[in-house]
Amino acid sequence: MTPEAERARNRRNLMLALAIGALVLLVFLVTIVKMKAGVMERSF
Amino acid sequence: MTIAHDATRYATAGDYFALMKPRVMSLVVFTALAGWFAAPGANDPVLVFAAVLAIAAGAGAAGALNMWYDADIDAKMSRTRTRPVPSGRVAASEALATGIVVSVLSVVLMALAGGALAAGLLAFTIFFYAVVYTMGLKRRTSQNIVIGGLSGALPPAIAWAAKTGSLGLDPALLVLIIFMWTPAHFWALCLYQRGDYAAAGVPMLPVTHGAAATRTQILIYALLLAPLGLAPVFTGLGGWIYAAVAGLGGLMFVTLAVRVARSRAGDAEGEGGAVYDARAENRPALHLFAFSILYLFALFGALLAEHAFGLHWPVVMGPVVMGRVIS
Numbered sequence: 418m419t420p421e422a423e424r425a426r427n428r429r430n431l432m433l434a435l436a437i438g439a440l441v442l443l444v445f446l447v448t449i450v451k452m453k454a455g456v457m458e459r460s461f
Numbered sequence: 462m463t464i465a466h467d468a469t470r471y472a473t474a475g476d477y478f479a480l481m482k483p484r485v486m487s488l489v490v491f492t493a494l495a496g497w498f499a500a501p502g503a504n505d506p507v508l509v510f511a512a513v514l515a516i517a518a519g520a521g522a523a524g525a526l527n528m529w530y531d532a533d534i535d536a537k538m539s540r541t542r543t544r545p546v547p548s549g550r551v552a553a554s555e556a557l558a559t560g561i562v563v564s565v566l567s568v569v570l571m572a573l574a575g576g577a578l579a580a581g582l583l584a585f586t587i588f589f590y591a592v593v594y595t596m597g598l599k600r601r602t603s604q605n606i607v608i609g610g611l612s613g614a615l616p617p618a619i620a621w622a623a624k625t626g627s628l629g630l631d632p633a634l635l636v637l638i639i640f641m642w643t644p645a646h647f648w649a650l651c652l653y654q655r656g657d658y659a660a661a662g663v664p665m666l667p668v669t670h671g672a673a674a675t676r677t678q679i680l681i682y683a684l685l686l687a688p689l690g691l692a693p694v695f696t697g698l699g700g701w702i703y704a705a706v707a708g709l710g711g712l713m714f715v716t717l718a719v720r721v722a723r724s725r726a727g728d729a730e731g732e733g734g735a736v737y738d739a740r741a742e743n744r745p746a747l748h749l750f751a752f753s754i755l756y757l758f759a760l761f762g763a764l765l766a767e768h769a770f771g772l773h774w775p776v777v778m779g780p781v782v783m784g785r786v787i788s
Contacts, residue, residue, distance in 0.1 A: 421471065422471050425471030425472065425473065426471075428473065428474065429472065429473065429474050429477070432474035433474075440566065440570070443507075443510070443511055443514070443570070444570070444573060446507045446511075447507060447508065447511050447570075447573050447574045448573070449507075450505055450507045450508060451573070
């Protein structure tokens with residue numbers, strides 16, 4: 418693999434890691450919102 | 462515009478993003494946002510973002526699967542030969558893997574954020590576009606985009622289902638509007654790009670039935686679409702702003718379709734090339750194609766403005782209940 422190809426692969430990997438990180442954060446936030454809604458429903 | 466392929470360039474994240482047809486995704490995001498805000502209920506920003514992202518990702522995944530399967534015909538058409546797979550920047554197997562992985566992730570995210578009905582509808586939409594349309598209809602029938610258009614029409618209903626957990630007359634009307642809009646929009650483009658489709662062996666209506674029959678079909682769909690665009694006014698979903706946009710827009714749509722019907726657009730053989738470039742006799746088709754995009758954005762933009770920014774003043778009060786209760 419040429420240095421340029423390796424750099425391109427590293428850039429793609431970085432973007433993929435950021436996308437996966439953002440997805441994990443989003444799933445966490447959605448879970449919190451849903452749990453909060455569930456707790457509110459139970460308290461009434 | 463044609464971009465020469467640079468064989469020494471390595472794939473970037475942007476190439477993988479291009480696999481997901483960002484232009485189509487932008488329309489999907491917009492109609493889904495309008496569907497979400499038009500639906501009754503609270504707007505939690507996290508859930509809005511997650512649901513719309515899931516719909517956009519699902520549409521993008523379907524686009525990647527389409528690019529994987531259609532790489533052979535994309536390579537023959539000037540409009541599509543610079544796409545990541547036919548240009549060689551992304552391997553077909555990677556487009557397939559991207560499509561499958563993003564499809565699964567989008568449906569899972571939708572199940573979490575919007576529930577089972579919305580997730581099921583999203584899965585159906587991806588399946589319909591990638592399998593029924595791309596693998597089944599596109600190369601077999603001139604009605605390919607009429608039936609396949611259902612997948613592009615569903616996003617507002619998916620967003621509605623994600624927010625409310627149910628469906629009804631109003632989301633069905635939004636789906637119907639996009640469904641009836643698609644043939645006129647696509648065939649207008651095909652009229653001045655028929656050379657491309659003929660070369661690729663795709664049986665689009667202008668290729669199989671000729672330009673005159675296509676111009677007539679465009680007019681028929683425009684005449685059906687214009688009143689249908691006004692239907693949400695009578696269920697109470699669309700207010701005064703929507704009524705004005707749908708009324709004037711529908712009138713303009715029909716006027717441009719009449720001009721296409723009376724023109725010789727598509728009669729000349731062999732044209733292909735850039736989306737917004739056409740020779741003089743094809744201009745009416747180009748104008749209708751360009752306006753059709755504006756029309757759909759304006760319709761759903763009006764809905765979005767009315768429901769997201771508190772500008773909804775109903776024209777018809779009574780049947781509002783009819784649109785909202787069926788769920």
